[in-house]
Amino acid sequence: MPFIRLTKIEKRRVFSLLACLLLAIAAWLFMALNNKYIYTAKTVLVFKNTPTKRAFYPLQSDTIDLQVEGTGWQLLFARLRISPPSVSVSLSQLNTKDFIVFSDQLFNINRQLESTQKVISVKPDTLYFDFTKRIVKKVPVKLIDRLDFVKQFGISSEIILNPKFVKVAGPVEELAKINSWPTDTLKLDKIQGSTTVRVGLQHSIHKNVSIYPSSVEVKLPVDEFTEKTIEVPLKLINNRNYNSIKLYPKKIKVTFLVALSNYDQVDDSFISATVDADEWQNLKHGQFTVKITQFPDYCKLVSIMPSKIDFIVEK
Numbered sequence: 430m431p432f433i434r435l436t437k438i439e440k441r442r443v444f445s446l447l448a449c450l451l452l453a454i455a456a457w458l459f460m461a462l463n464n465k466y467i468y469t470a471k472t473v474l475v476f477k478n479t480p481t482k483r484a485f486y487p488l489q490s491d492t493i494d495l496q497v498e499g500t501g502w503q504l505l506f507a508r509l510r511i512s513p514p515s516v517s518v519s520l521s522q523l524n525t526k527d528f529i530v531f532s533d534q535l536f537n538i539n540r541q542l543e544s545t546q547k548v549i550s551v552k553p554d555t556l557y558f559d560f561t562k563r564i565v566k567k568v569p570v571k572l573i574d575r576l577d578f579v580k581q582f583g584i585s586s587e588i589i590l591n592p593k594f595v596k597v598a599g600p601v602e603e604l605a606k607i608n609s610w611p612t613d614t615l616k617l618d619k620i621q622g623s624t625t626v627r628v629g630l631q632h633s634i635h636k637n638v639s640i641y642p643s644s645v646e647v648k649l650p651v652d653e654f655t656e657k658t659i660e661v662p663l664k665l666i667n668n669r670n671y672n673s674i675k676l677y678p679k680k681i682k683v684t685f686l687v688a689l690s691n692y693d694q695v696d697d698s699f700i701s702a703t704v705d706a707d708e709w710q711n712l713k714h715g716q717f718t719v720k721i722t723q724f725p726d727y728c729k730l731v732s733i734m735p736s737k738i739d740f741i742v743e744k
Contacts, residue, residue: 467498472492476520477517487558488558489556496548517541531556535549563598564604567594567597568594570593572611572612572647578620589650591648598639598641604638624651630642656685658684661697663719666706674743675743683700699725700725705720717740
């Protein structure tokens with residue numbers, strides 16, 4: 430294939446032509462990128478100045494489209510991203526209306542953007558809300574946990590939540606269904622000592638129900654446990670005819686796990702064991718079944734000896 434051979438003058442002419450072409454393209458590109466264009470950017474709404482006496486429920490999504498005016502350079506260098514990724518919108522208009530208009534708040538929206546872009550409109554321009562009477566209710570916090578302890582360790586006393594109660598605000602019909610508020614699941618592994626952690630509360634599934642505060646402090650008292658056995662006297666119940674019933678034995682041995690810090694404190698006064706005379710009178714059983722009716726909350730029952738006892742009815 431033959432090559433085209435150019436003289437030095439022809440080569441200079443070709444290079445000059447290419448240079449002019451590149452300069453023309455660069456000039457056109459520069460002018461085009463300096464022009465203003467309208468872009469669409471999605472962002473999330475954050476409501477502020479919410480009505481204090483009205484519970485509101487947005488009838489649209491909390492994501493809106495911002496119509497943003499910017500240069501081609503911003504598009505080329507991917508500066509169209511809105512920063513911050515959310516915008517705050519005042520709901521003060523809801524004190525007198527059932528809707529808000531974004532065109533009335535464009536100035537405040539533009540002040541929040543960390544760029545030279547300008548928001549010229551919002552779609553949708555109007556947000557509508559459903560309103561009901563707003564009340565505040567105080568409910569206890571319910572701890573949801575998944576705790577794993579090192580062998581021989583466990584909860585030694587009451588778990589302390591701070592605060593124990595939270596305030597729930599929303600419509601009357603929704604709050605009537607709420608009797609407690611759960612936390613996020615507290616997950617801890619290989620626990621072998623007391624600890625204090627902060628855990629968040631579960632988010633409301635209803636947009637018109639709010640919770641305060643959004644987290645609680647959880648104090649977990651943890652101690653090493655050991656076995657202890659004590660003798661507990663039996664109590665006879667439901668002896669309505671006042672029969673003379675003698676129990677054999679009169680006491681039982683209760684074995685349980687107790688925290689070392691509480692070992693000396695727990696005695697037979699903390700435990701109650703009963704047998705029911707109805708087992709003989711109504712059910713015709715030949716033995717009574719022992720039932721533990723009172724037991725320390727943070728001890729762990731291991732065994733009852735014996736679990737069934739003999740008896741004699743004297744006539």
